[in-house]
Amino acid sequence: MTPTQAVPRAELPEAFDEVADRYDLMVAMNPGYHAHLRSSATVLVTSLADSVVPGRPLRLLDLGCGSGASTRALVTALETAGAASELIGVDASAGMLREARSKRWPPQVSFVHARAEELADQAVVGGDAGLDGVFAAYLVRNVSARDELLATLHGLLRPGGVVVLHEYSVAGNPRAAAIWTAVCRGVVVPLGWVTSRRTRLYSYLWRSVMDMDSTAELMDRLVRAGFEDVRTRSVRGWQRGIIHTFHARRPR
Numbered sequence: 001m002t003p004t005q006a007v008p009r010a011e012l013p014e015a016f017d018e019v020a021d022r023y024d025l026m027v028a029m030n031p032g033y034h035a036h037l038r039s040s041a042t043v044l045v046t047s048l049a050d051s052v053v054p055g056r057p058l059r060l061l062d063l064g065c066g067s068g069a070s071t072r073a074l075v076t077a078l079e080t081a082g083a084a085s086e087l088i089g090v091d092a093s094a095g096m097l098r099e100a101r102s103k104r105w106p107p108q109v110s111f112v113h114a115r116a117e118e119l120a121d122q123a124v125v126g127g128d129a130g131l132d133g134v135f136a137a138y139l140v141r142n143v144s145a146r147d148e149l150l151a152t153l154h155g156l157l158r159p160g161g162v163v164v165l166h167e168y169s170v171a172g173n174p175r176a177a178a179i180w181t182a183v184c185r186g187v188v189v190p191l192g193w194v195t196s197r198r199t200r201l202y203s204y205l206w207r208s209v210m211d212m213d214s215t216a217e218l219m220d221r222l223v224r225a226g227f228e229d230v231r232t233r234s235v236r237g238w239q240r241g242i243i244h245t246f247h248a249r250r251p252r
């Protein structure tokens with residue numbers, strides 16, 4: 001696991017294309033993967049509870065939706081809350097989107113092939129965005145221009161709209177970094193090879209998490225982008241201290 005095996009960010013969509021048909025199998029072997037996504041999706045939906053108006057569906061974006069695991073978590077959280085929605089999944093990998101589209105979805109779910117960096121062009125998400133919520137699970141780490149992305153999301157949300165980021169962060173926590181490295185060496189990279197005969201994406205995964213902002217740095221970015229009610233909490237399980245939910249609201 002050396003940096004030379006890692007994937008340049010510009011080539012990430014192609015690296016995800018390479019493993020797309022094995023991605024669901026890979027995450028099925030990761031205990032807590034789906035439960036953690038549901039937990040973060042529930043934070044978003046719960047935070048929007050006072051915005052639910054009969055006859056007006058919530059407009060939500062699942063940024064970096066991949067093969068649809070995070071989209072499914074959102075659909076489940078919305079159904080549990082009894083909230084109607086229009087849900088757009090956006091991803092830069094055609095292969096991951098093909099996997100997402102191959103699944104059964106309620107009619108209000110749609111998918112768009114685009115990079116997160118293109119969202120400043122609001123046409124990508126349907127013109128005058130005014131989104132109620134944005135969910136981004138395991139996406140922000142993959143974007144170099146994070147401040148610009150958060151500013152774009154702020155602009156896409158209506159006043160009072162909420163963004164929830166579900167992301168790895170181990171910076172400043174040596175114990176979390178050591179566990180993450182051990183799990184990657186012992187489990188993630190070998191399993192990546194077994195499931196897809198590829199390792200470069202999983203080596204990138206390790207490196208990108210090691211290089212990711214600390215939780216405090218990401219919260220600072222959210223504040224600088226103009227968000228309020230910025231808070232974070234970690235997930236349960238062995239990923240405690242490694243995977244976090246970040247909540248932030250555009251001021252009303």
Ligand SMILES: C[S@@+](CC[C@H](N)C(=O)[O-])C[C@H]1O[C@@H](n2cnc3c(N)ncnc32)[C@H](O)[C@@H]1O
Pocket residue numbers: 012013016037063064065066067068069070090091092093096114115116117136137138139142143
């Ligand atoms: C680790 S997967 C997570 C997928 C899904 N959110 C989930 O929780 O299972 C990360 C996804 O982000 C997408 N991605 C990475 N960089 C991106 C970018 N700059 N714009 C849009 N999607 C991106 C990848 O194609 C991949 O499908």
